Each structure stands twice: as structure tokens, then as C-alpha cells.
Amino acid sequence: MQKIGKSERLIFITSTLVQNPMKLFSLTFFCEKLSCAKSTLSEDIDLISQIFEQTGQGRLETVSGAAGGVYYIPVMKKEDEIEFLNFLKNELQNPERIVSGGFVYINDVVFNPEVIKKAARIFVRLFLEKEIDYIATVEAKGIALASYVAQYFNKPLVVARNSSKFTEGSTVNISYISGTTGKIETMTMAKKAIKKGAKVLFIDDFMRGGGTVRGMKDLLSEFESSLVGVGVLIATKDKKSVDVDYKSLLVLEELNAENKKITFSINPQVIS
Amino acid sequence: MQKIGKSERLIFITSTLVQNPMKLFSLTFFCEKLSCAKSTLSEDIDLISQIFEQTGQGRLETVSGAAGGVYYIPVMKKEDEIEFLNFLKNELQNPERIVSGGFVYINDVVFNPEVIKKAARIFVRLFLEKEIDYIATVEAKGIALASYVAQYFNKPLVVARNSSKFTEGSTVNISYISGTTGKIETMTMAKKAIKKGAKVLFIDDFMRGGGTVRGMKDLLSEFESSLVGVGVLIATKDKKSVDVDYKSLLVLEELNAENKKITFSINPQVIS
Structure with missing residues (x-):
């Protein structure tokens, strides 16, 4: 990706998580892929998580620690x-x-x-x-x-x-x-x-x-x-x-x- | 959804399309769901389409006309x-x-x-x-x-x-x-x-x-x-x-x- 802004990050993260339910992606994976800081990424993930809960498209689970990351749980409302x-x-x-x-x-x-x-x-x-x-x-x-x-x-x-x-x-x-x-x-x-x-x-x-x-x-x-x-x-x-x-x-x-x-x-x- | 900004729209559209491959969603569906104008929506879709093509996550196809809309094709690079x-x-x-x-x-x-x-x-x-x-x-x-x-x-x-x-x-x-x-x-x-x-x-x-x-x-x-x-x-x-x-x-x-x-x-x- 050339210019990576917030929009590009949100699209990529949403699509990657939804296409791979229950698969843990490390924050490092996204940070490297999207050349962004962990704090920025955490904000993106929080936002995606909120929208998912509001619209009933599933939910995100974050796992902390060195082996941590984020994954998508495809439940309904x-x-x-x-x-x-x-x-x-x-x-x-x-x-x-x-x-x-x-x-x-x-x-x-x-x-x-x-x-x-x-x-x-x-x-x-x-x-x-x-x-x-x-x-x-x-x-x-x-x-x-x-x-x-x-x-x-x-x-x-x-x-x-x-x-x-x-x-x-x-x-x-x-x-x-x-x-x-x-x-x-x-x-x-x-x-x-x-x-x-x-x-x-x-x-x-x-x-x-x-x-x-x-x-x-x-x-x-x-x-x-x-x-x-x-x-x-x-x-x-x-x-x-x-x-x-x-x-x-x-x-x-x-x-x-x-x-x-x-x-x-x-x-x-x-x-x- | 309460405040619907660009970020919220991109997350919702990306997730909806990716979760339902080959299913045609009318632009009206998204406009009503997200309270936005068709021109705004078209820009969002163009952006999602670009990111998908760049990252190999599939591609979007838009169909014009009254029965038209957009759908996601889950192909790889x-x-x-x-x-x-x-x-x-x-x-x-x-x-x-x-x-x-x-x-x-x-x-x-x-x-x-x-x-x-x-x-x-x-x-x-x-x-x-x-x-x-x-x-x-x-x-x-x-x-x-x-x-x-x-x-x-x-x-x-x-x-x-x-x-x-x-x-x-x-x-x-x-x-x-x-x-x-x-x-x-x-x-x-x-x-x-x-x-x-x-x-x-x-x-x-x-x-x-x-x-x-x-x-x-x-x-x-x-x-x-x-x-x-x-x-x-x-x-x-x-x-x-x-x-x-x-x-x-x-x-x-x-x-x-x-x-x-x-x-x-x-x-x-x-x-x-």
C-alpha cells in the first residue's frame, strides 16, 4: 500500500479479521503491514470493535501479553x-x-x-x-x-x-x-x-x-x-x-x- | 449507530461485503443504514475497492442502474x-x-x-x-x-x-x-x-x-x-x-x- 491513512488501515484490519474468524493476529503483524504505532492500531481496533457490537456483525477479542493480539468472533446479536x-x-x-x-x-x-x-x-x-x-x-x-x-x-x-x-x-x-x-x-x-x-x-x-x-x-x-x-x-x-x-x-x-x-x-x- | 463518520461507514461496508460474498447490496441499503449521500458512499466504495486490490483481499464489482449495487468477489492475487x-x-x-x-x-x-x-x-x-x-x-x-x-x-x-x-x-x-x-x-x-x-x-x-x-x-x-x-x-x-x-x-x-x-x-x- 502506498499512502496509509486511517481509512486504509480500518479497511485492511476489518477485512483481514472478518475473513479469518478466531485466528489470532498479533498487533505487530498489523503494525508492520500498515507502518503504524501500536497506540494508533489499538485505537483502530477499539473503533472496529465498537461498530461491530453496535451493528451485530460479531465481536473482537484482544489478548494481551507477548503472545497476544486480536481475533474476530463471528457471533450475532x-x-x-x-x-x-x-x-x-x-x-x-x-x-x-x-x-x-x-x-x-x-x-x-x-x-x-x-x-x-x-x-x-x-x-x-x-x-x-x-x-x-x-x-x-x-x-x-x-x-x-x-x-x-x-x-x-x-x-x-x-x-x-x-x-x-x-x-x-x-x-x-x-x-x-x-x-x-x-x-x-x-x-x-x-x-x-x-x-x-x-x-x-x-x-x-x-x-x-x-x-x-x-x-x-x-x-x-x-x-x-x-x-x-x-x-x-x-x-x-x-x-x-x-x-x-x-x-x-x-x-x-x-x-x-x-x-x-x-x-x-x-x-x-x-x-x- | 450514533455518530456516523467516514471510519464507521468504512468498517460497516467492508465487514458487510466480506461476510456476504457475491451478494448484491444496493447503494440505497447502505445510504439508509449509514445516513449518507450516494456520492459519499461511492467514494467509500472506491476506496475499499482500491485497498482490496492492493492487498489482494478480493475485489468489488459495482452494478449500475436501478437494480444495481455492489458486491464482493473473494478472489486472491x-x-x-x-x-x-x-x-x-x-x-x-x-x-x-x-x-x-x-x-x-x-x-x-x-x-x-x-x-x-x-x-x-x-x-x-x-x-x-x-x-x-x-x-x-x-x-x-x-x-x-x-x-x-x-x-x-x-x-x-x-x-x-x-x-x-x-x-x-x-x-x-x-x-x-x-x-x-x-x-x-x-x-x-x-x-x-x-x-x-x-x-x-x-x-x-x-x-x-x-x-x-x-x-x-x-x-x-x-x-x-x-x-x-x-x-x-x-x-x-x-x-x-x-x-x-x-x-x-x-x-x-x-x-x-x-x-x-x-x-x-x-x-x-x-x-x-
């Missing part, structure tokens, strides 16, 4: 979260979503960038205090959502599959009973996928009884790793036997294929 | 693309990636946010001129990458699966010969997934003979939709029978399991 959850609820309550067998068609939702981006931001807020090394999911419908959560947490995504593929080297396989199908299914993950002692956040689109969560927990214990939280977009009202911090955004209250009636509620835990 | 592709090439050439059966372990790469984010930005540049309605992929390894491409193009992602799930309503299924396994496989997609007459960009992690691409083309023709381009992270040197605009970022030149030697090259089409 509470009122924007509620507006989004209401929108999602109404969208899903469309009776045309009921497909044969009494299931709900949600593929368009779980692969719609506008939707999963916002859902992912809510999961960031819900699990911000956890120490997380990986985001995990099971193929295939939760992958796009989990990929956003991974992006926003700046952590690698690992995907467990339902059948092992020979292109992944040796794998760890476990069997579990799917709450959705009631059948025994297999979950497999490449041995190279997760390091020992890792803390993992599991993200999925849908949860019924929690069989998949227990499967993931067993799978992770084979890696000497642990599940620190579970975030799902939609859960049924079935009793879940899940002994880990678990949050769903929406709850499927009623699905009546005959009357073509389908009702969701917003999980009060999320918006309280 | 050519030199950053080359630096990234060299990094990726070196990363993949690690002999420890060769797994039994003579395959390459790439799961950590295709699910690493830092990597696929940059790869996705290159695909944006490569297919920017195409009219695109959907980004499609086949489960599971390409999904994270395709999800970024979908985000950057601001288009929905659709995922073809290898077996139909009863939760998706009626599906369209086709059989194809996988170039990787040499076997007949099935590709399935929910009937509701794609609208008629759509233009689709197919993104995947790996391509050998192109069987999956032909499968996807057949599948799309069932939806009266068409394939307008194919972007893959890595392709082998095998002859591809693919009659559509296809670009791979890297080419697998040699894989010798005995000597533990694995070599990639950067596709010259991409960086020329």
Missing part, C-alpha cells in the same frame, strides 16, 4: 438470532416438507449457505467457552453445517463415514444403533484423522434418540479423544440418552403425515 | 494463488501420505479450512464467468470444499449420495462406473434438490477417469439441468473423457508405493 430461528421454524413448518414415511425434507435447508451460516454462528456462541480441537460430523447431511462451524472456530473438520473407503488407509470402525433408522450402522474414521487426546465438538443436522452421538463418543474413545459438546440443528422430543453438553436449535414438536401438520419450536435453552 | 498451490503441492508430496493399496491420504487436506478456503477462491476465479445456479458434489470427501465454493458463489450446495436415504422423499438414481474403483456405483439425489433448467458447477476433491463427472452429467439431465463446469482439487494424469469445461488445481504426476515417491504438479492452465 441476540435479536438477530431470534429472528433467524423464527424464520427457520416457519420455513420448516411448510407441510410440503412431509415426505413419504413420515419424515421431513430438510436437504434444501441444510445445504443453503444463508441458513447454515447463521446456524453455525449460533453454535459458536453456544460452545465458545469450550476448548475445541476438531469439529466432527457424520456423513452426509450435517457436513455443510459442520464445515461452517469448523470455519468459524478455525478448526479442522473430520467426517465419520458409514462405510470405510480404501483410500483412507487403516480405519477405526464401530457399530451403533441409529435412533433414526433403529438399525445397527457402522461409523468409520481414518486412523490418521484425529490426534490423541483431542477435544471434539460434534455437529449434526438432526437428532432423534442420540444413537449417533453415543456412536461418535465410542469412536472418539478409540482415538483416546473426548466429546466436549454436541450441536444439532433439529432434535425430536424423544428422550435422549446423551451425557454431554448438547444443544439443538429447534425442536420437532409434532409431525402428523395424515393431517399434513408439522410443528417446530425454538429451543428455549438457546435463546434464554 | 495471482501471486498468492501460486504461493498456495506450491504449499499444497509440497504438503501432498510427503511420502507418509501413501497408504496401502497405493492411494494418497488427503482427508486432512480436504477438511482443513485454511486449505479448502483458498482452493475455493481459485475456483471462484476460474468459473466466475459462468452462470451458476447450484454447486454440486458427491459425498463425502469433496463436500467441505464444495461448501466453501457454494458460500463464495452464494449459491446452494447439493450433494449426491451413494445410497438413497428414506428421509429425502423420492429420489433420482443413476448408475455409473467409478474411475477410482472401476466398479459400478450408484448416485442418487432427492427429486426436490434441483429445479428444472438449472446450471450446475460440479466440485470434487479427486478425479481419475471422469466417471463421476459423467455420472453427475447423466443425473443432471434427469433434472433437465446441465453441467457448466467441473473443478477438482487433484486429478490424475489418466485420460479424461469429460466434454465440459474442467479444471484441476494439481495433477498427480507419479505415485510409487515401493519407492515411497509421490509427485504433484500445478496445473499450468490454472496459473497461466
Whole structure:
């Protein structure tokens, strides 16, 4: 950059932080890049932080000390979260979503960038205090959502599959009973996928009884790793036997294929 | 926002555009949000555009007329693309990636946010001129990458699966010969997934003979939709029978399991 004034600094800092959520940038990085003093930079960062909070575009966190710096946390304002959850609820309550067998068609939702981006931001807020090394999911419908959560947490995504593929080297396989199908299914993950002692956040689109969560927990214990939280977009009202911090955004209250009636509620835990 | 000065405007506009790639924002939206005149806003946008081009953070495109506005295109500078592709090439050439059966372990790469984010930005540049309605992929390894491409193009992602799930309503299924396994496989997609007459960009992690691409083309023709381009992270040197605009970022030149030697090259089409 040639002439570096305040405007140029603000644009560069804002763009760099927003493009790299949860990534710590040292003040030295910006000072060198923008040839400015630390005091000047601190003022810029304060201003950006203020505007973000006022407009609900996320927030900045500064870390002091030698290894310190600043990073961007892509959370939304509470009122924007509620507006989004209401929108999602109404969208899903469309009776045309009921497909044969009494299931709900949600593929368009779980692969719609506008939707999963916002859902992912809510999961960031819900699990911000956890120490997380990986985001995990099971193929295939939760992958796009989990990929956003991974992006926003700046952590690698690992995907467990339902059948092992020979292109992944040796794998760890476990069997579990799917709450959705009631059948025994297999979950497999490449041995190279997760390091020992890792803390993992599991993200999925849908949860019924929690069989998949227990499967993931067993799978992770084979890696000497642990599940620190579970975030799902939609859960049924079935009793879940899940002994880990678990949050769903929406709850499927009623699905009546005959009357073509389908009702969701917003999980009060999320918006309280 | 209370006092809205130039600094506040620049932060808000930069953050809004960068958080929503390819989404057109009318000038009126910003003028109302920031209580400023269009001429002032145009100056702000020009300045942001300049800084983005100078620092390689993407570029802004303005559309004139009543339906006009401004949007952000998340492309990288050519030199950053080359630096990234060299990094990726070196990363993949690690002999420890060769797994039994003579395959390459790439799961950590295709699910690493830092990597696929940059790869996705290159695909944006490569297919920017195409009219695109959907980004499609086949489960599971390409999904994270395709999800970024979908985000950057601001288009929905659709995922073809290898077996139909009863939760998706009626599906369209086709059989194809996988170039990787040499076997007949099935590709399935929910009937509701794609609208008629759509233009689709197919993104995947790996391509050998192109069987999956032909499968996807057949599948799309069932939806009266068409394939307008194919972007893959890595392709082998095998002859591809693919009659559509296809670009791979890297080419697998040699894989010798005995000597533990694995070599990639950067596709010259991409960086020329």
C-alpha cells in the first residue's frame, strides 16, 4: 500500500479479521503491514470493535501479553438470532416438507449457505467457552453445517463415514444403533484423522434418540479423544440418552403425515 | 449507530461485503443504514475497492442502474494463488501420505479450512464467468470444499449420495462406473434438490477417469439441468473423457508405493 491513512488501515484490519474468524493476529503483524504505532492500531481496533457490537456483525477479542493480539468472533446479536430461528421454524413448518414415511425434507435447508451460516454462528456462541480441537460430523447431511462451524472456530473438520473407503488407509470402525433408522450402522474414521487426546465438538443436522452421538463418543474413545459438546440443528422430543453438553436449535414438536401438520419450536435453552 | 463518520461507514461496508460474498447490496441499503449521500458512499466504495486490490483481499464489482449495487468477489492475487498451490503441492508430496493399496491420504487436506478456503477462491476465479445456479458434489470427501465454493458463489450446495436415504422423499438414481474403483456405483439425489433448467458447477476433491463427472452429467439431465463446469482439487494424469469445461488445481504426476515417491504438479492452465 502506498499512502496509509486511517481509512486504509480500518479497511485492511476489518477485512483481514472478518475473513479469518478466531485466528489470532498479533498487533505487530498489523503494525508492520500498515507502518503504524501500536497506540494508533489499538485505537483502530477499539473503533472496529465498537461498530461491530453496535451493528451485530460479531465481536473482537484482544489478548494481551507477548503472545497476544486480536481475533474476530463471528457471533450475532441476540435479536438477530431470534429472528433467524423464527424464520427457520416457519420455513420448516411448510407441510410440503412431509415426505413419504413420515419424515421431513430438510436437504434444501441444510445445504443453503444463508441458513447454515447463521446456524453455525449460533453454535459458536453456544460452545465458545469450550476448548475445541476438531469439529466432527457424520456423513452426509450435517457436513455443510459442520464445515461452517469448523470455519468459524478455525478448526479442522473430520467426517465419520458409514462405510470405510480404501483410500483412507487403516480405519477405526464401530457399530451403533441409529435412533433414526433403529438399525445397527457402522461409523468409520481414518486412523490418521484425529490426534490423541483431542477435544471434539460434534455437529449434526438432526437428532432423534442420540444413537449417533453415543456412536461418535465410542469412536472418539478409540482415538483416546473426548466429546466436549454436541450441536444439532433439529432434535425430536424423544428422550435422549446423551451425557454431554448438547444443544439443538429447534425442536420437532409434532409431525402428523395424515393431517399434513408439522410443528417446530425454538429451543428455549438457546435463546434464554 | 450514533455518530456516523467516514471510519464507521468504512468498517460497516467492508465487514458487510466480506461476510456476504457475491451478494448484491444496493447503494440505497447502505445510504439508509449509514445516513449518507450516494456520492459519499461511492467514494467509500472506491476506496475499499482500491485497498482490496492492493492487498489482494478480493475485489468489488459495482452494478449500475436501478437494480444495481455492489458486491464482493473473494478472489486472491495471482501471486498468492501460486504461493498456495506450491504449499499444497509440497504438503501432498510427503511420502507418509501413501497408504496401502497405493492411494494418497488427503482427508486432512480436504477438511482443513485454511486449505479448502483458498482452493475455493481459485475456483471462484476460474468459473466466475459462468452462470451458476447450484454447486454440486458427491459425498463425502469433496463436500467441505464444495461448501466453501457454494458460500463464495452464494449459491446452494447439493450433494449426491451413494445410497438413497428414506428421509429425502423420492429420489433420482443413476448408475455409473467409478474411475477410482472401476466398479459400478450408484448416485442418487432427492427429486426436490434441483429445479428444472438449472446450471450446475460440479466440485470434487479427486478425479481419475471422469466417471463421476459423467455420472453427475447423466443425473443432471434427469433434472433437465446441465453441467457448466467441473473443478477438482487433484486429478490424475489418466485420460479424461469429460466434454465440459474442467479444471484441476494439481495433477498427480507419479505415485510409487515401493519407492515411497509421490509427485504433484500445478496445473499450468490454472496459473497461466
